[in-house]
Amino acid sequence: MDSFRQNWCLSIHDKDKICSMPTFEDFKLKKQLKNTLSDLGFEKPTPIQQESYSTILGGFDFVGIAQTGTGKTIAYLLPILQDLKFSDQQHPRVLVLAPTRELVIQIVEEIEKLTPNITVRVLGLYGGTNNFNAQKQAVLQGQDIIVATPRRLYDLAISNALRLKSIKKLVIDEVDIMLDFGYKTQLKNIFEHLPTKRQNILFSATMTDYVDELITDFLVNPIRKTISISGTPPENISQECYAVPNFYSKVNLLNHLLEDKKEFHKVLVFVGTQLNAVRLFETLDFKYETSLIHAGKEQNYRTSSIEDFENGTSRILIATDVISRGIDMEKVSHVISFDTPSYPENYMHRIGRTGRAEEQGKAILFYTEKELEQKEAMESLMNYTIPLKEWPEEVKKASQLTDEEKAKPLLPEEPARKNTISEINSAFHEKSAKNSKEKVERVSYQQVLKERFKKPIRRGDKIQNMKKKNKKK
């Protein structure tokens, strides 16, 4: 982990609690686990481990907002393994769902690392290889913990090889990625095969409306803990913001800034939704210098977008929060938050992508009146007021509105969304009300694309080909 993330990640919101945080001794772990932790050289629990242990061990539903690198895997594995009694029953008692094959393998390895002295049967299941029958046989041999990607798990469940009614604890790791990859239906199908009486444990690096919706729909009074970046932003990142009336004025302002190619030489532009990502890409003057990345794009497209940005073929990369999270980028000159993030921590993740390795970085935020409250929540999290820049006279403010802006006029008296730092840990119920409102207004992304482009977008797309052609010249 680089020093930026180290400084920021391992702080918790409720700083008063830090003195009374439990140690591994306080966990009263069984001897085998305690010895293994000591053999691994783990001296004390990380904040997410401290926050989650007793809740998960107590059998409560739990939501942990924590990034990779914070020790979140062991945060759920430790109480699960502490509670798991020896059994030779055939059907599994613990199910861990993860979005990718790589993560499944990693989780299985963490379990094996923790259990050299405990008899636990663990099996990783994922697709992409022709091993369905071998996996079926392995399941039939009897397992305690299954770690799986949703699709393969579901296929095995409906083939009757795997009985999910015996599951007592369900963990969903990297829920945000899972939902961004469109696994919601798969998850719902799996839930139908699970017993209603079970413990649900969710881990997500970022909070998104989709994650919130899943929590509201499927968890029972979960206890939520957020371990995230907070505190003073690093000095090598300068921040500024612009108050902007609407989407198309944001486009005008962005075009104006991007004209200075020398200054803005590697620019990461964050947008709030896939729809805005596509819309901005289509309207930007610098489209032919721009790559796009969001979860609606296939893996090959995403990989090539990142490569183009990294090797300088594209000067600009438009990205949504979740999908850009795992990408390690070098020397980003500017991070522009075209949309103000709904969850303040996401802003910290965003700006952390500039100013790496002690280089000077620049972060610019655009916010509308509707986004003002989100901006204030971010400022309160950082304990820093982002300096406001004057609107450049030469930039035109647009009167054209997007369909969403037309549909929902700005109402200053609208009830405030509460997500200040102290409220983050307990904001479930307020947000679920907000979500139910948003559900009605949300338009299907595919539908919007279909209406906008009249035909499906082809993946090996025109822009990519154009760029390759230009490169060859």
Ligand code: AMP
């Ligand atoms: P994760 O956030 O789960 O990806 O974990 C990141 C890394 O931290 C993994 O290699 C873990 O084995 C390691 N780790 C987890 N908990 C601790 C701890 N309490 N002390 C030291 N390392 C840890």
